[in-house]
Amino acid sequence: MDFAADVRTTELRERSRAFVDEHAIPAEPILDRQLAQAPQAWGPPPIVDELRALARAQGLWNLFLPGERGAGLTNLQYAPIAEITGWSLRLAPVAFNCSAPDTGNMEVLNDFGTPEQRERWLEPLLDARIRSAFCMTEPDVASSDATNIATRIRRDGDHYVIDGRKWWSTGAMNPDAAIFIVMGKTDPDAARHRQQSMILVPRDTPGVEVVRPLTVFGYDDRDHGGHAEVAFTGVRVPAANLIAGEGDGFAIAQARLGPGRIHHCMRAIGVGERALSLVRERANARVAFGRSLAEQGVIREWVAESRIQLEALRLLVLKTAWLMDTVGNKRATTEIAAIKIAVPRAVQQIVDRAIQVFGGAGVSADTPLAGLYAAIRSLRLADGPDEVHLNSLGRAELRL
Amino acid sequence: MDFAADVRTTELRERSRAFVDEHAIPAEPILDRQLAQAPQAWGPPPIVDELRALARAQGLWNLFLPGERGAGLTNLQYAPIAEITGWSLRLAPVAFNCSAPDTGNMEVLNDFGTPEQRERWLEPLLDARIRSAFCMTEPDVASSDATNIATRIRRDGDHYVIDGRKWWSTGAMNPDAAIFIVMGKTDPDAARHRQQSMILVPRDTPGVEVVRPLTVFGYDDRDHGGHAEVAFTGVRVPAANLIAGEGDGFAIAQARLGPGRIHHCMRAIGVGERALSLVRERANARVAFGRSLAEQGVIREWVAESRIQLEALRLLVLKTAWLMDTVGNKRATTEIAAIKIAVPRAVQQIVDRAIQVFGGAGVSADTPLAGLYAAIRSLRLADGPDEVHLNSLGRAELRL
Amino acid sequence: MDFAADVRTTELRERSRAFVDEHAIPAEPILDRQLAQAPQAWGPPPIVDELRALARAQGLWNLFLPGERGAGLTNLQYAPIAEITGWSLRLAPVAFNCSAPDTGNMEVLNDFGTPEQRERWLEPLLDARIRSAFCMTEPDVASSDATNIATRIRRDGDHYVIDGRKWWSTGAMNPDAAIFIVMGKTDPDAARHRQQSMILVPRDTPGVEVVRPLTVFGYDDRDHGGHAEVAFTGVRVPAANLIAGEGDGFAIAQARLGPGRIHHCMRAIGVGERALSLVRERANARVAFGRSLAEQGVIREWVAESRIQLEALRLLVLKTAWLMDTVGNKRATTEIAAIKIAVPRAVQQIVDRAIQVFGGAGVSADTPLAGLYAAIRSLRLADGPDEVHLNSLGRAELRL
């Protein structure tokens, strides 16, 4: 057992750290100004392109993608980089071309796409020439139960016809999101986890309607394309747009989830570290009742508790990444569920404590905290609420 | 000891209940539509005036104000009405002319104002012809410690001159907020709690600048005038604008706080009840993994815990109101601190659980929950963070 | 609504307070010494009889029992007295002849007993000439589900024959516990809640075997008769020993529970107050790192949180008592469940915090805290674990 990172990870971590400190965090107020200047725009303001160019030039590009098309890092090697990007959640992941949902979509195309699908969609995504969306969750059903999915994908000759309604399609408000990966049922009578398929739907296909944006605690998240409700009405695409085979949808979704959870959790830990660093500054600078906040026992306890949570959970995520790399996602089920539950919840608490330390500034836009809170809070719902995962984990644990 | 409400309370409670169910809650989507149609407006859309006219016609008007100028209710009698208005937090309090910060400002004018001040400002406020703001909190200092206040109010002949910067002046973005009550120091060398004074500053006085709106999480709260940062630069008002005497500011603030906490806490309990009623509907309607949410043990526990919290805390607020009515605010210090800490925290948790039950809909604008969360979360910071009150309460309790 | 206690309650509360402060608490070390001197004895040492005589002479006797055979107090009137007895949990309730399980057993005899049963068993219990036990819980089944009860009560001519095994029969190790009230099934085929009956079994009936004592976190609770496992093998008692009719057992148990929960909860609140008073002394006396514990923020928060919990929950218990007095136990179901869940849990936390403040002394016998912890912890299991009650409460709340 060895807790030291390898040379490549260490080197990339240092360069990422420098990029985030020197470029991403200082650019956050610029992002806000550019957003304010274009109140109707859905999509990244100019600063994002600048940062992308800079990151790409430094080789900090597509680090999330294993294999030859990406940087070739293992999950364990990429994880610490993802953490560092969490320090500037709105800018660093997108600058590195490592932001959701594009990462997951690129993985799907990389792992399950045909050469034609890869050429048509993966290449421009890897180049950040286009963006993508993932259309999974539905407004009318509890989508954490995949058998509930109501969207239909029907074969019709050389085509598939898609009908259904999705929401929380992150990024889809951005007109550059040129390709949607849609989950639907091809065979409602098949076995429970063979009913679903995934299919590629270009945004401009007739019958695709981006209905409206959704907000998260008042935020529209315009800078990364918002979250859309999307209706699919008689949408017809070539049969070649199906990803893998009919009935493979559930398995692809599961495969997509594993690395996604590592990414989300490590970024969340970075968010927690950022919050803690803000608390550190504030607590030393702010005086109340004759003493700095840093001298007050309750604040010290909060900081200590936050530190403990971050140290323990980071290790759990790293071990999960290591298991995925060494024995595969299936044998890491317990750990994948564990981090999905535990990390966002802990970071939510850490950010909430930070808000409390900042008072009014904490809930306003004068600190990044309230926005981070909203982002992290949503993670506890995305891909199934905590309770679904707790239940699965508990059931697995209780088998004699 | 008797836990039954008196006849007048019961009667008003029933009528308020009917108003909220029949008029306020159904008007919430109208409010949202009208806000969307006037994206630059700061102040209540037309539906608010309609509801106000209706409520006033039904005698549901100024119920918060004791004595002959108001409805003459005790704190204990008004408390259950305040709870009911919490069921439609954005519409019912304002419809009843019982919304903060106007209520507190009217109380200050009622209790401490001169006849001229009352005629000039209290009358139009009671008539809802104007709105007001309360300028207390400052961006640069921990305002929960009143000795930190940096705004100066200097006597200059027949005038006072005010210099300072305030924020979280709720309602001040609304151009109808014609009068600001400003807290500042008249004598920084006086005893700790005799340094501060309060003064009336008409909005249109030269030197008053409403600098910018603040957001709470991503909400601007335009419908009730937002939350402003306000700069006062050499603002000159007649000496007669001082409320009570020099040095009375802290005492007035304390007097204002008592009823305000009853109002806030009871409305918060109403918010909790609303959240719970939404959970009830959702849990019965939503099916996951073959059973309705209402049949799942974890959801039942959440609902039970929420019910317990609401029942216990409602009684504590009512007892606090009763103490204020019978022995006065000073002897209710422990209870006033206790409800300030415990109620918003519990309701925050109740609303958060409700969000979890609703999933994506919970964080979006499709339910009122995320907005209520932001509002309740802020209560834990307004008038001093929880920790300041816990510390005072603990210190008082530890004296041998 | 009125939160002031009536004259009789106030007067009894003051006298009880004086008794507990002057006699019961000072006698606690005497109790420990007398127990140490008689290491094999199961039953109250001499100090208990002395205190009983004193309390009885002062009219502080059988206050729990409503109606003419008792003190005639309502639940609401007795509740504050029960709280005060909780300050000296091992001595005050027993000194007042108000300790479980005798109180519940006397209530059962008072409300459901025949004149002969009352004369034979209630009179000596009211006089404290004998003690009793309540044989309900069984080792082999989840007894919170009454349909699980396996003990059989079979009619055989003029007798009933009882077979079964009970445990947690509190007090039964004391040879003075002359009468056992036993719950069993007379008709396993009847409707769910008409299968059970209760019957009086004198301790010396052949076939009754007090098998062994049970411990609670290492404590044997010898001073109040311990907790026994009791086997009933072919135990034959006259048919006249049945309490009320066949099938009435469940209803009697429910009737017994209501006041019992008020008593347990109010005593538990008294325990919480005692713990808090010990913390107050300790925190002022103890110095660590240059300051008294009372000056340390974390300790202050604990004390404040404890105070808030006690204030809110006391009101909830009192309201429950008032509901029982005015509209009956059935319409107080929600509240009875709520206090059963919330009070022991909160007091457990309060006592645990007190232990933490006392350090090593807290877990040892040098303070009463560890013993109180064990007693309160057990309340969360007695009469069904919290989770059963949370589930019922949640289900009731979720009905549309």
Next chain:
Amino acid sequence: MDFAADVRTTELRERSRAFVDEHAIPAEPILDRQLAQAPQAWGPPPIVDELRALARAQGLWNLFLPGERGAGLTNLQYAPIAEITGWSLRLAPVAFNCSAPDTGNMEVLNDFGTPEQRERWLEPLLDARIRSAFCMTEPDVASSDATNIATRIRRDGDHYVIDGRKWWSTGAMNPDAAIFIVMGKTDPDAARHRQQSMILVPRDTPGVEVVRPLTVFGYDDRDHGGHAEVAFTGVRVPAANLIAGEGDGFAIAQARLGPGRIHHCMRAIGVGERALSLVRERANARVAFGRSLAEQGVIREWVAESRIQLEALRLLVLKTAWLMDTVGNKRATTEIAAIKIAVPRAVQQIVDRAIQVFGGAGVSADTPLAGLYAAIRSLRLADGPDEVHLNSLGRAELRL
């Protein structure tokens, strides 16, 4: 980074696992019976010697001790073995000669003892021919603040004279505890952490009085020598009994603490695993309201939460061990504090949930749970309460 254990660790872990499953756990009821048969004995019953002989024969002996006198394992290698011994907390550590306080005392002698001290005391301890005690905590002061220590060690010619009072001297009730390591002040005027020294005091030295046993909740812990209050009155020992030099006491205590925390924490994790395994059995076997406990959502959540806590915290302890092995205790300060706080607290909660699942059996002696609860609860007080460590950790974290 690599989460796989090395070959030696894996091999020892498997053998330890087999020993605990086949010998230690099955011997627990034997231990209880032997204790019941010798109600006055302070010290291990015969079964302990049997298990020791067996373990020693299998090479499972002194595994805790690094270097040539012990098994030569690193902290990281020993940690998983310590976890396994936690599965049978009362028997496995002592069987392996790896139980506190002897382990810490042996480390002190190993690292700081003279050859004479080692020969005289370390050898028989390594052979389990004698036992030892560590006399650090004092009843009258907050001992977590080392400057509070009141025991004096005064030089008098060739001797030191010791005066003071200690308590929580674990093991000291056992007459076989032949040697006490006593912490006291040699120079109260020296720098804060140079005032203290440690000295070896043979039990039979005149002036040493083992005053009384202390209980933990209701447990006397007789099987491992209980917890004693010990008075030292004019106790005279040769100057050669001083360990290292005058003023080295604090440093030795710190050095002793590091490995001790790894041991305690890993055993605690083993306790948590044992509790969870008991829950697994119970939850599958027990039926309430028509379903096994394992099918009930709340129980599943508890189990899942317990699993998450154990996985995350185990990794944190292992990383701490690795840091101690690679960069030393000083640079692992944050982690050592973190595990000291987080592990016992989490395991306390896990054991408490298990008690709740078991109901009455959980608080009684019919399961090991209540005893384990008491043991783990005490860890949160031993070597300083959680709050002291949280405060240090928070302070360190807040330095800019």
